[in-house]
Amino acid sequence: MTPDTDDWSAWLDAHGAALVLFARQWAPATGDAEDIVQEAFVRFWPARRRASDTTAYLFTCVRRAALDWLRGRRRRTARELRVARPETAPEGWFLSGPEQSERRAAIEAALARLPDDQRAVLVLKTWGGLTFPQIAAALEIPANTAASRYRYALAKLRELLAEANVP
Amino acid sequence: MTPDDALARELESLRPRPPSPELRRRLGRRLSWPGRGRLWGARAMAAAVAGAAVGLVLHRWSAPPVGLPQPVAALPPPSVFAYQQAFARSSADLDALLDEQAVRTAQNVTPLRAGVVPNLLAVKGTRE
Numbered sequence: 001m002t003p004d005t006d007d008w009s010a011w012l013d014a015h016g017a018a019l020v021l022f023a024r025q026w027a028p029a030t031g032d033a034e035d036i037v038q039e040a041f042v043r044f045w046p047a048r049r050r051a052s053d054t055t056a057y058l059f060t061c062v063r064r065a066a067l068d069w070l071r072g073r074r075r076r077t078a079r080e081l082r083v084a085r086p087e088t089a090p091e092g093w094f095l096s097g098p099e100q101s102e103r104r105a106a107i108e109a110a111l112a113r114l115p116d117d118q119r120a121v122l123v124l125k126t127w128g129g130l131t132f133p134q135i136a137a138a139l140e141i142p143a144n145t146a147a148s149r150y151r152y153a154l155a156k157l158r159e160l161l162a163e164a165n166v167p
Numbered sequence: 168m169t170p171d172d173a174l175a176r177e178l179e180s181l182r183p184r185p186p187s188p189e190l191r192r193r194l195g196r197r198l199s200w201p202g203r204g205r206l207w208g209a210r211a212m213a214a215a216v217a218g219a220a221v222g223l224v225l226h227r228w229s230a231p232p233v234g235l236p237q238p239v240a241a242l243p244p245p246s247v248f249a250y251q252q253a254f255a256r257s258s259a260d261l262d263a264l265l266d267e268q269a270v271r272t273a274q275n276v277t278p279l280r281a282g283v284v285p286n287l288l289a290v291k292g293t294r295e
Contacts, residue, residue, distance in 0.1 A: 008198050009191065016186040034190040042197050094181040104181060126178045154171040161174075 008045055011058070018128040019062050021093055025120055026066035030091050040065035052137075059128060059138035063120075110160035118153035121146050244268060 003010040019040070023033035040061035051057035093108050111119060117139075124130045124138060132150070136143040245268060253260040 008194065012186060012191060012194065016190075017183040020186050020190075021183040030184070030187070034186060037186065038190060038193055038197070041194055045198055091184065094183055095185075107178070107181065122178075126175065127181075127183050151171070154174055157178075158170060158174050 008041070012041070015055070015058060015128070018123070019058070021127055022059060022062050022120070022123050023066050024093065025116065025123060026070055032069065036065045036069050037062060039069075053134055056130065056134040056137035059124060059130065059134075060140070063138065106161060106164045107157075110157050110164065113160055114153055114156055118149045118156065121149040122153040122157070125150050244272075 003014050016037070019037045020030070020033050023036040023040075024030070027033045027036055040058070043065065044058050044061040048054050048057065092105070093111070094104055096104070111122070114122065120139060121135055124135045125132075128135075130138065132143045132146045135141075135146040135150075139146065245264060250261065250264065253264045
């Protein structure tokens with residue numbers, strides 16, 4: 001999963017979708033999430049050789065850039081935000097296909113209802129392809145906590161989908 | 168396979184949206200700009216030149232003005248042993264050493280201002 005190359009576009013090809021999805025845990029709009037990923041990538045690229053786990057560090061950069069973005073967003077007034085970027089309905093998290101679109105929508109709705117810390121672990125494990133030690137490094141939590149959050153997230157998601165009663 | 172495993176596989180089958188071409192373009196501009204390193208180098212060079220200029224100006228201000236004679240440390244007078252040595256050689260050597268020291272001492276003496284001594288005498292005279 002980790003590109004052995006100094007080509008930044010290869011890193012974007014390998015992780016870009018998961019990075020944007022991860023950033024959307026803090027910034028629901030795709031444009032904001034891509035701004036976060038851009039900022040994270042610019043921080044990550046010159047410092048990547050110093051990281052003990054490069055892939056985990058890339059996701060750490062996204063989380064930190066997202067937290068910075070949230071802090072900056074809180075400083076601005078709601079009026080300024082409306083002027084800067086008109087509110088639009090966020091795009092779906094996943095590529096749409098002809099099959100099982102109702103099920104996919106139900107999964108997205110259930111994911112959105114998960115606690116933030118559980119959803120972050122689920123995203124990193126399922127779509128980021130990170131191991132629990134890598135997730136622990138990226139989120140700066142113990143590996144056992146990462147593993148237990150993943151289990152809780154799956155159990156909660158199953159419960160929410162059962163409630164929704166979507167085939 | 169547990170129900171959680173089945174759900175995990177189902178989740179993995181979903182493909183998150185890829186980043187837009189616009190993000191790739193913006194990253195390309197930010198990361199591949201060739202002048203980025205050179206700009207930092209030019210800034211560092213400008214800062215070094217400015218620092219050197221300030222240092223030079225400060226050095227010139229703190230240095231003594233050019234053209235004035237530098238103070239010369241006065242030579243110490245000959246020791247008693249030097250006089251004894253000169254006398255042991257000959258009386259002429261002792262005279263020469265005494266003369267030399269007399270000339271040197273005379274050069275270091277500040278001449279009295281004219282009129283000082285008569286005034287003092289005048290003051291003494293009025294008291295008497």
